[in-house]
Amino acid sequence: MNALLPLAIPSPSTGVWHLGPFPLRAYAFAILLGIVAALWLTRRRWVERGGDADTTLEVAFWAVPFGIVGGRIYHVITSPDAYFGVGGDPIRALYIWEGGLGIWGAVAFGAVGAWIGCHRQGVRLAPWGDALAPGLLVAQAIGRLGNWFNQELFGGPTTLPWGLRIDAAHMPVGDPAGTLYHPTFLYEMLWCLAGAALLVWIDRRFQLGHGRVFLLYIVVYTTGRLWIELLRIDPAELILGLRINVWTSIIVGLGALVAFVVVGRRHPGRDTTLLLAPPTVQDDEEIATDSAR
Template sequence: MTGPALTTLAARVGALTVPASIPSPSQGVWYLGPFPLRAYALAILLGIVAAVILTRRRWVERGGIADDVLEIVFWAVPFGIVGGRIYHVISSPDKYFGAGGHPWKAFAIWEGGLGIWGAIALGGVGAWIGCRRQGVRLPAFADAVAPGLLVAQAIGRLGNWFNQELFGGSTTLPWGLQIDDAHLPAGYPSGTLFHPTFLYELVWNLAAAAVLIWLDRRFKLGHGRVFALYVMLYTSGRLWIELMRIDPAHTIGGFRLNVWTSIVVGLGALVAFVVVSRRHHDRETTLLRDPPAAQGDEETAPEPTR
């Protein structure tokens, strides 16, 4: 086969295997009579379901009771949604309280806009309440849920794809994201392709979840160290992805608020991991806050049956 023929064949194969761009969904909401069914909400729900399934499996593997997970999630999810919305509104105030803003839309969660930092922070409060009610240790549960959180966040990013939001700057890469004119940022001509940051974070989160599961099985991590690694891995990815995004956001010192948050939270998790690792070298031998048959140090307390 001649050189030109090989070049033509390679071009044709490339055209079949590499997409020219990633199309955005034509709609993100469907109606069942008068009731809207939004892709953003579905993505969040699917993410929660996936996280619960994975967490139940990991919790049982660590010696926990499967029903504990649903009881704790019952508290964590509502707190997390409220916290996520509060952080989103605080970090993007102009959209709601600036010129031409609509303050009442701060409550329209179904239209999109949840900040992961607020969701984890207030969701953690809900999980703490649930853990106390179930009599289990929060750090142990946090270790079990950490990979599930990453999977949930990955699935949730599909909602941004359907909403055509939170993408990066323009690109000529073959996986550039198409944005229709109704969602096109000011100053960009029709047909411009953008970095699909939703996809970057989706892939990063799934890879990070796999790494967490492997590290946990390999080193038998406990006492909140898996959760600390989750925070470090997530903030590392969020940092570089955040620097690519072009949607309006509150800035400090020329950088988006989420960039600073990623740095501070990631460093905090690193410190926590080091401190806990010096105190605990192995995984907990009991998941209960107050094991009734404990003898001596909590590290050697046997796991009672509930």
Template sequence: MQLAFLPSPPIGVIHLGPIPLRAYAFCIILGVFVAVWLGSRRWMARGGAKHTVGDIAIWAVPFGLVGGRLYHVITSPDAYFGEGGEPIRALYAWEGGLGIWGAIALGAVGAWIGCRRHGVPFPAYADVVAPGIALAQAIGRWGNWFNQELYGRATTLPWGLEIAPEKRPASSPDVATYHPAFLYESLWNVGVALLVLWADRRFRLGHGRAFALYVAAYTAGRFWIEYLRIDEAQQFFGLRLNNWTSIVVFTGAVVYLVVSARTRPGREELPDTEIPAIPAEQKASAV
């Protein structure tokens, strides 16, 4: 008998009358809040306006959610369009299934649009929000814990995650504990956020390099965590699609770091500094 393990929540949704309150959604919302809060503090520390990060997030977050869901559905089509699948469930994002690659890619498009509308340099915005995005991912991963999904291989380690019988793989219905991949990734993402915060303060990263460091660090961890996972996924040459994506994105981020440091050293200035408040007596005289 295994003497120690991590339990899974017995439920992931509470109904307030006819309204379902889903833990997965709350984790995503909390992560977005933390990312905007930290990003705003970092933006103001660089002389930017107080509400700029939040205003641009209004564009970035919806784009990111749509992109995350699209990536998940495109890379896992059988669950929705295969034999026995239900196509309508492709819209049920609250049940879990947001691919970070799609979320970052399309979220970046939304952020770029927001930056254009506010006259803000997109690389500077990406640098400022990078550690907050890592923390948002760390928090969001706990939604997988409530849904009992995206766990790793079977294990008898003391921190093995107990999975309910109906949530276990068909290949091992009698095995109760698995690697808590969600926890590994959550802790890794906290470390990524701390790394970016330290490096940005130490080296004054600019022109998108803080964001590139976040991407490189995240993909390095995602590669080995993905290797532990046993949920169905497309594979190519013995590796899961997300492993190949990690390799490609990691390489691109490192190349950008090196090239950007040589061609555009230093840190850019922000154009949207706060406008000082006009004293009441000056307003009256102006009228």
């Protein structure tokens, strides 16, 4: 094991810096950078589909806060011991900056926020979700850097040369000094980035629409999350001996795959319109008048 240490991935010495009395947390920066990257890519893809560039920010204004709240709620529900178990501190459930956002809560609540935003902008949710899907994977990839800085959510011990070095304060009790762990943050980063590239290629190659790119995002992500989750050793709720996120990945992934096939048979190709309602004659006349001005 010690012979592999020079090749091991080091963990950052700190995940928090201070600007006077204000803490600057790497986890928060990773989340924010992921959101910015997702919005940039979504905006480009939305415009390519014929949408208005400003729509992306307007929808994100609703989707992002909803997603963060939903992600935190899912994390607390699926990992309750740190907050409501023996020695737990319920108030820490509000400390998002310490880490802990469950992707499925973020997706579910974020979808509600996106629906509100899309409805207010007069556009359909499905094509906007298709534009978002690759960017969402990029955001998740960048967000995993926060876990690296926090030295959390790593996998079991490994003798592989790319094992992750963890400080003694964050190592599981009983593991000898020098133990290396699977860098699950890195596995998920690479999987998500490869998945984002795959979605972009498939979308352009087969002209997917009607929410199928987003459904394919779910299939791609759950496939990776399934085997990565099986490597992790952080505390988690178990159902029939498996972590709850393993079951979630199986059920949600299979459901998305079935929906992908069904929607593809009913609605092949791209969406014929991005709007909730077609423009009226009066709208066309106003647009023509504005252009003449």
